[in-house]
Structures are given as structure tokens and as C-alpha cells.
Amino acid sequence: xxxxxxxxxxxxxxxxxxxxxxxxxxxxxxxxxxxxxxxxxxxxxxxxxxxxxxxxxxxxxxxxxxxxxxxxxxxxxxxxxxxxxxxxxxxxxxxxxxxxxxxxxxxxxxxxxxxxxxxxxxxxxxxxxxxxxxxxxxxxxxxxxxxxxxxxxxxxxxxxxxxxxxxxxxxxxxxxxxxxxxxxxxxxxxxxxxxxxxxxxxxxxxxxxxxxxxxxxxxxxxxxxxxxxxxxxxxxxxxxxxxxxxxxxxxxxxxxxxxxxxxxxxxxxxxxxxxxxxxxxxxxxxxxxxxxxxxxxxxxxxxxxxxxxxxxxxxxxxxxxxxxxxxxxxxxxxxxxxxxxxxxxxxxxxxxxxxxxxxxxxxxxxxxxxxxxxxxxxxxxxxxxxxxxxxxxxxxxxxxxx
Amino acid sequence: xxxxxxxxxxxxxxxxxxxxxxxxxxxxxxxxxxxxxxxxxxxxxxxxxxxxxxxxxxxxxxxxxxxxxxxxxxxxxxxxxxxxxxxxxxx
Numbered sequence: 001x002x003x004x005x006x007x008x009x010x011x012x013x014x015x016x017x018x019x020x021x022x023x024x025x026x027x028x029x030x031x032x033x034x035x036x037x038x039x040x041x042x043x044x045x046x047x048x049x050x051x052x053x054x055x056x057x058x059x060x061x062x063x064x065x066x067x068x069x070x071x072x073x074x075x076x077x078x079x080x081x082x083x084x085x086x087x088x089x090x091x092x093x094x095x096x097x098x099x100x101x102x103x104x105x106x107x108x109x110x111x112x113x114x115x116x117x118x119x120x121x122x123x124x125x126x127x128x129x130x131x132x133x134x135x136x137x138x139x140x141x142x143x144x145x146x147x148x149x150x151x152x153x154x155x156x157x158x159x160x161x162x163x164x165x166x167x168x169x170x171x172x173x174x175x176x177x178x179x180x181x182x183x184x185x186x187x188x189x190x191x192x193x194x195x196x197x198x199x200x201x202x203x204x205x206x207x208x209x210x211x212x213x214x215x216x217x218x219x220x221x222x223x224x225x226x227x228x229x230x231x232x233x234x235x236x237x238x239x240x241x242x243x244x245x246x247x248x249x250x251x252x253x254x255x256x257x258x259x260x261x262x263x264x265x266x267x268x269x270x271x272x273x274x275x276x277x278x279x280x281x282x283x284x285x286x287x288x289x290x291x292x293x294x295x296x297x298x299x300x301x302x303x304x305x306x307x308x309x310x311x312x313x314x315x316x317x318x319x320x321x322x323x324x325x326x327x328x329x330x331x332x333x334x335x336x337x338x339x340x341x342x343x344x345x346x347x348x349x350x351x352x353x354x355x356x357x358x359x360x361x362x363x364x365x366x367x368x369x370x371x372x373x374x375x376x377x378x379x380x381x382x383x384x385x386x387x388x389x390x391x392x393x394x395x396x397x398x399x400x401x402x
Numbered sequence: 403x404x405x406x407x408x409x410x411x412x413x414x415x416x417x418x419x420x421x422x423x424x425x426x427x428x429x430x431x432x433x434x435x436x437x438x439x440x441x442x443x444x445x446x447x448x449x450x451x452x453x454x455x456x457x458x459x460x461x462x463x464x465x466x467x468x469x470x471x472x473x474x475x476x477x478x479x480x481x482x483x484x485x486x487x488x489x490x491x492x493x
Contacts, residue, residue, distance in 0.1 A: 045460075205447055205465035221466045263444060299466045 003236035004176045005402060006247040006345065007089070010082025012075045013227025013339055014050035015329050018082055022229075022339065023346050025328065026354035027375045032329050033212060033223050040195040046207045049193050050225030050330030068131055069144065070109030071191035075228035075335070076141035077148060080185050084149055087232040088244060089183060091150050100154035100181040101142045102172045103230070104164025104188030106334030107197065108157075109136030114196040141189050145230070153181045162294070163255075164188050165229075165337030166387035166395035170253035172233045173397075182235045187338030189228030198224065204263070206298050212331075214295035214324035215302050215370040217361040222296040225330020229338035248348045251382070251400040252281025258392030265301055265388050270308035273394035277384060278312075281398035285313045288320065288398070289380025290347045292340045293370075294388045295324020295356065296331055303365040305386065310368075321378065323356040323371040337387045337395070344383045348401045351379050411457070411489065412482045418452045419478060432479040439478075443468070446475065453481075459488045 011018060014032030015025035025032070032050040041047055052075075057066050060078055069077070080101075084091075091099055112135040119125040134140060139157040146155040154175055158168040165188030172186035192198075201207050201224065208221035239246055254276025258269035278285060294305055302324075310317045325343045332339050343354040352375050359372035382400045389395075413427070420427040423439040430439065436446060443465060450461050450473070461484075462472045474480040 203447075203451065205450070205463055208466075219466070220464055 002177050002179065004173050004233050004250045005236050005239050006231050006250060007234045007239050007244045008083040008087025008232035009229065009247060009342060009345060010079035010086065011227065011229040011339060011342055012052070012078045013229070013329050013332065014052050014225055019229070019342055022342055026325055026343055026346065027352050029355045029357045029374055030328060031357055032225065036193060036198070038194055044195070044198050044202060046198055046202050046209060048209065048211070048223055049198070050223065051193050052226055067129070068134060070112045070135045070140060072105055072107065072109060072189045073141040073144050075191060075226070076103055076189035076230060077144055079187065079189070079228040079230040080145045080148070083185060083230045083232050087234070089232065095183065096150040096152045098153050098181055099151040099183040100175055101146045101151050102156060102158060102168045102175070102184055102186045103142040103145065104158045104160070104168035104334045104337065105138055105141060105190055106159060106161045106164050107190050107192040108138035109140060110192045110197050111194045112136040114194040117196070145185055149185070151185060159334065160393045160395070161389035161391055162331065162333055162336060163387035163389035163393050163395040164334035166385065166397055167255060167393070169231070169233070169250070169337065169341070169397055170255060170395055173250050173253050176233055176235050182238050184233045185230055186233050187228065187230040187341070188335040190332055190334040191226045192333060193224060193226045208297060211358050212297040212327050213358040213360065214293070214297045214327050214356050215363060215366040216359050217363040219297045219299065219302065222298055222326070223330045225332045227329065227332050227339060228335050229342055231338070231341065246402045247345050249400045249402045250397065251283065252277045252279070252398035253396070254280055255393070255395045258394070260392055262392070263390050265304045266392060267304050267308045267311070269392055269394050270305060270386070270388055271311050273396040274308060274312045274384065274386065277396040277398045281400065283382050283398055283400070286316050287382045288384055289378065290344070290353055290383040291320060291322045292343050292383065292385040293322050293324045294386045295326055297324070297326065301388065305388065306366045306368055317368060320369065321353050321371050321376065322368045323354055325354050327357040337385060340385055341397070344385050344399050347380050347383050348399060351377055353378050408486065411486055414456050415453065415482045415485055416478065418449060418456060422449050422452070430478060432477065434478050436475060453485060457485060457489055459485070459492055461488065
């Protein structure tokens, strides 16, 4: 079977405007969560989030192009540009036909929808901008990344709520393994920090008003973030032949469905996904040193996830480091698995384990080494990244050092 | 709060719970628990929403830890009392 490696990475989120900046923030345990700033925020009961600050779209894109880009597309384009530049790949006519894009998103162009609903319903306008549809469609980001870089092979978007990015990266892995592509730009992006986006989440009553504290006894819900991360997945021999710097090997992937409840997570579905990724990667549980948890900061997710990790890893669970970086960048929904993959690559390459910040009180239901509050130096040879979505859709990736 | 208003509050809360549980209002007893009525966590979130809409109040309730919320959901009775208090506080 063809092996798949990561040869480039890019990011844009509340922690930083690049993969390097975001990684540095994770090392420092910096929190990107703050007061939300957008129209009508005073009508919300949830007023915090990991919002991108000081962003000037016109510094990144021509004004004309921006009429076509919802923020979720802008973030994906910025991250993809960085990832591709870092990989050193040149997308020639020939390679372009074997290069694809698979991006996760949960909300697509939600800000575009929000603004235009305001126009027609609140302001009574009878006309909207002609590009509303191409801006808001879920595949807009994948299509624009494809167009920007001449990637003419398989391109599509994946929407599995909070697991979208992990499902997307799993599909990218499959495309290269099966020979349908040599190079795939993959990851995810979301930008739901607008009135309608938060108002909808408020309704479910699972959001925290004061902070994201995964695994802490004091945790009281999730906090939303926004942003994107994109990686260059490349066939191993292709990367080697051109002397590319290899950041990590994408060793295994598994997806399962709980088939039980539309919002409550299920331990067995999570367990099966973690086991499946280990099996696919040919890794013994003892070989894994770090798990980037889904760790949303809700009571039920964190408890269920810890139980699933214990069930899979047995005694090794006590030697495993398990952190949730959502405590820093918030829950980026369809983009979250991709931003969290940065922490996995950092663990393998730099020997730095990103912390779970905001940790202030142990919970007996989450009695794992959650790397509380401060990053830790540790050498690990294999890592995993969990994502468990609403709808009971689980996707777990395993990475290995090369 | 007058006796009549109180009856209305109780009847409305019972009606909301009955609808959520797919029962006749007569089958909802004041000492019933949510489990007795077969209302799960998602049903509870919907119930809280329906109560907020019906009485134009804000119910302090976090699905992460329903028991820690100020809104006492132990029985139908405690929920009715909690709604009455919120309505009073709103006056």
C-alpha cells in the first residue's frame, strides 16, 4: 500500500496567522478566547469565543475576489497558501491532474447567510448580492483552493459537524493510498462567530459563559472558535524523490457511527474508532505517546472520551498524555480537527506536547494525564487525534514520526 | 400571584410537559419526575425552550449539569414553582 506523509502545513485562527504562530501559542499555553465582537452580540447570553482579531481581508486578497469569499473560504485559502508554500511543491500541469482538495466544514458560508437573511427579513430588502449562493455553499472553500493552485484532481467538501476535518483528512489519505491522487490539500475551516451562529448554539444549552476547561471538574460547556488549518498530504515516494521535508506520516484512520443518539456521545463508537485507527496504522496501543482529545469541555463528552481511551489503552492509559487544545483555540467545529492536527505534528517533530489550559480542578471521571496548563517536553513516536461529532460520527487519525 | 394565575401557570407547564412526553395532560402528576414522563436530556432542552416562550422568561439552565442549575427539575411540582418564581422576578 502507498504510504502518505505530511509535507506542508498552514493555519489561521485566534491563536495565530500561521502554523508557526499557532504552534508557538500552543507551546506557551496562550488562550485565544475572549469577548465576542460582532453585530447584536448584546442580544446573546453566550458572549465569549476564540475570534480572530485584527484581521484585514484586503491585506490578503484583492477586493474583487473578496466578493466571492465568505470568511470560511478566506481562512482556508490563507492556510492552504502557507501549506503549499511550505511544502516546496510546484503544481505543474501534470501534477495538477493528480492533485486534489478535501476540506471539512460544518457551517460553510454561515456569515454570508446571516448577513443576507438580515437584509431580506430584518431590513426588508428585496435584493441580495448576486454571489450569495457561491459564497455560502459548503464546497466554496474546497473549490477556491482548487482554483487558486490549479489542483484539478478529486476535490470536495466533507460535512460531519465537529468531525468534518478528521473525516476530510481520512478521505485525503484514502485518495492517495488508492492511487486516485498523489497530493491532496486537506484540513478544514469554519467561521460561525456571528449572531445566528451563536444564537443557534445557545439553544442547546451546552455552551459555557465563562471559559473552556476540558477535563476539569469545573467545566461547564464548550466555547466556539473560528479558523482553518490545511495540510499537504503527499505520497511518500513522491515526497522522497523530490527531497521534501517530511513532517509526519499519516499512518492510519478509522471512522465509525454510534447509530444511537443525535447529540449524546457513545463510548463504544469512540472506542471502535480509536481501535480501528490503531489497527489501520499497524500500531500497538503502547506505541502511542500522545492523544489530541476531542475534549470539548462538556460534561458528557469529556467523561465518555476518557472512558473510551481507558478501554482501548488499558494500563497504558496511565502513561499516555491526553490534551485538549480547544481550551486555547476554541471549538472550530468543521475546522477543529485540522487545527488540532498542528498539535500532533508539533508533538512528533518538536517533542512538545500542547497543554490543556484552564485546568483548575481534577475530575475523577477524567483521571488521565491531561497535560494541565503547561506544555511539556516529551519524545513521542506516534500520536492520535480524536473527533466525535454530533450525529454520532467518529473519526480518528494516527500519525507516526518518519 | 393570584390563585387563578397560579392555576394557569401550572396548567401551561403541565401542557408543555405532556406535549413533550406525548401524554394527555391528565396523565402528568405533580410528583412525576422527568424520567417518569420519559423525557430525556434533549426533551428537557426543548421543554425549557417551550417554557421560556410561553411565559416570556429566561430559565437559568445549563444542559451540562442540569442538577447544578438554579432551575429545579426534580419533579413537575418543583418546575412549576420555579416558573412561578421566575415570573414573579420578572414583574
